[in-house]
Amino acid sequence: xxxxxxxxxxxxxxxxxxxxxxxxxxxxxxxxxxxxxxxxxxxxxxxxxxxxxxxxxxxxxxxxxxxxxxxxxxxxxxxxxxxxxxxxxxxxxxxxxxxxxxxxxxxxxxxxxxxxxxxxxxxxxxxxxxxxxxxxxxxxxxxxxxxxxxxxxxxxxxxxxxxxxxxxxxxxxxxxxxxxxxxxxxxxxxxxxxxxxxxxxxxxxxxxxxxxxxxxxxxxxxxxxxxxxxxxxxxxxxxxxxxxxxxxxxxxxxxxxxxxxxxxxxxxxxxxxxxxxxxxxxxxxxxxxxxxxxxxxxxxxxxxxxxxxxxxxxxxxxxxxxxxxxxxxxxxxxxxxxxxxxxxxxxxxxxxxxxxx
Numbered sequence: 001x002x003x004x005x006x007x008x009x010x011x012x013x014x015x016x017x018x019x020x021x022x023x024x025x026x027x028x029x030x031x032x033x034x035x036x037x038x039x040x041x042x043x044x045x046x047x048x049x050x051x052x053x054x055x056x057x058x059x060x061x062x063x064x065x066x067x068x069x070x071x072x073x074x075x076x077x078x079x080x081x082x083x084x085x086x087x088x089x090x091x092x093x094x095x096x097x098x099x100x101x102x103x104x105x106x107x108x109x110x111x112x113x114x115x116x117x118x119x120x121x122x123x124x125x126x127x128x129x130x131x132x133x134x135x136x137x138x139x140x141x142x143x144x145x146x147x148x149x150x151x152x153x154x155x156x157x158x159x160x161x162x163x164x165x166x167x168x169x170x171x172x173x174x175x176x177x178x179x180x181x182x183x184x185x186x187x188x189x190x191x192x193x194x195x196x197x198x199x200x201x202x203x204x205x206x207x208x209x210x211x212x213x214x215x216x217x218x219x220x221x222x223x224x225x226x227x228x229x230x231x232x233x234x235x236x237x238x239x240x241x242x243x244x245x246x247x248x249x250x251x252x253x254x255x256x257x258x259x260x261x262x263x264x265x266x267x268x269x270x271x272x273x274x275x276x277x278x279x280x281x282x283x284x285x286x287x288x289x290x291x292x293x294x295x296x297x298x299x300x301x302x303x304x305x306x307x308x309x310x311x312x313x314x315x316x317x318x319x320x321x322x323x324x325x326x327x328x329x330x331x332x333x334x335x336x337x338x339x340x341x342x343x344x345x346x347x348x349x350x351x352x353x354x355x356x357x
Contacts, residue, residue: 003165005157007173010034010129015136021170022137030057032146033133033158034174035125037098037182037199038308040069040110040143041152041168042133045079051112051142051302057167060149065115067100067141067183068122070303075269079120079140081106086188086210093209098179098200102187113142123183129174145182146171152240152308152343157182159312179304181335186213196218200304202331204208219338223346240343242311244275244319248344250326251351257285259351262322264288267320275319276311290317300332307336309342323349 008017016263021031028050031042041058043050045068055062068079073091076083087101105120114120125131125146134141145153148163159171164171186206187197193213195203206213264274265288274289280296293301294310314322324340327333341348 001169003161003168004127004170005161006114007021008129010128011129012176013129013132017130018133020135021133021172024138024169025133025139025141028053029169029174030132031056031171032154032157032164033130033143033169034127034157034177035069036127036177037064037125037179038177039146039157039160040067040125041146041160042069042141042143045140045142046083046108046110046115048112051110053143054142055112056131057164058144058147058149060144062112063115064144065119065121066144068109068112068113068120069130069134069141070122070124071131071159071314073124075140075155076122079106079109079122081103081199084188085308086193089209090186090206091124091190093182094201095124096131097124097180097182098125098126100183100185100197102185102189102196102305104189119187119189121185123301125141127174127177129172132208137146150239150241152242152311153182153309155305158269159309164311166264176305177311178305179301180309181339185334186210187216198335199334200335202329202334222341222348227273240308241345242322242343244314244322245347246311246322246324246340246344247347247349248324248326248340249349249351253325255351256325257282259349260289261285261287263321263323272320275314275317275322277314277324279325289323290314290319297327297329300327300330301335303336304332307339321328 028047043054082104100121101121109120147154154160155177169326184201185197185222187194193210194216196216196247200319267274276289276291283293292310327336
């Protein structure tokens, strides 16, 4: 299959530029497109064959649900069998934007789209390219991240080409995604709203609208949960992984730097290259290995935006092992650590003593 590349300037485009991609979606074909979070791999949400093609192109387990992307809030009534007032309140506060809601699905949504579940994940993206494509296609677009399953999510068209060229019909290049982490997912089907995936919209922001909100237990676990039911994308399987094994090092900053520097020396003696995921504040403290700066601790948004791109950059260097600093000192840090833990397969090196944690 030949994958067509369509370049669109998200700050200056015409609707005519979307005609080919929109037609492809209507015909059941697959189109990768940018959103404000990451690039998505879209297909017709009501077309079971298109959903199956998404799973096939990504190599994605079929019990991992897809998110349905919409252009109008009115779509909730068609996609969900029940729409609580809390859903409209969240839509009013955060849509369009990086928030996905889990609702009980209507009969129109095939279970191939929902990973076999009786619930459906719904989001209205804010990115003008995504919003225009969905509106002009005239359909609801099921779209997981546009990457090979298990690999870091894609925040640039080049990443999509690397993973999916020749496997899908169209890639829309709209530049880099602004946020860089997938949307926050909140489940509204129970008595208390549950956060199934942390993201740019924090628990504190959700609580301002919903009152009580909790994290699903699986989200806060620091070990793999392969036996859970994947109620939302990203809950069950290993994700975001670079090719080299990744370890997260936790402890006081000076101890983390000392440990990673020592490991880099040992690895070099054995002919192994060490990758180091550092921040602007610490990058000059590392004396060995191959150091990549993911962003500034003083600006968590920069870390979120650079995380997946940095993880992919290590793949081009031939590093044997990667060590990363830990992040969790602000609401967005929770989302960053959620992705890092999955990328590392929950491999954590703790330098603190228990009483110091």
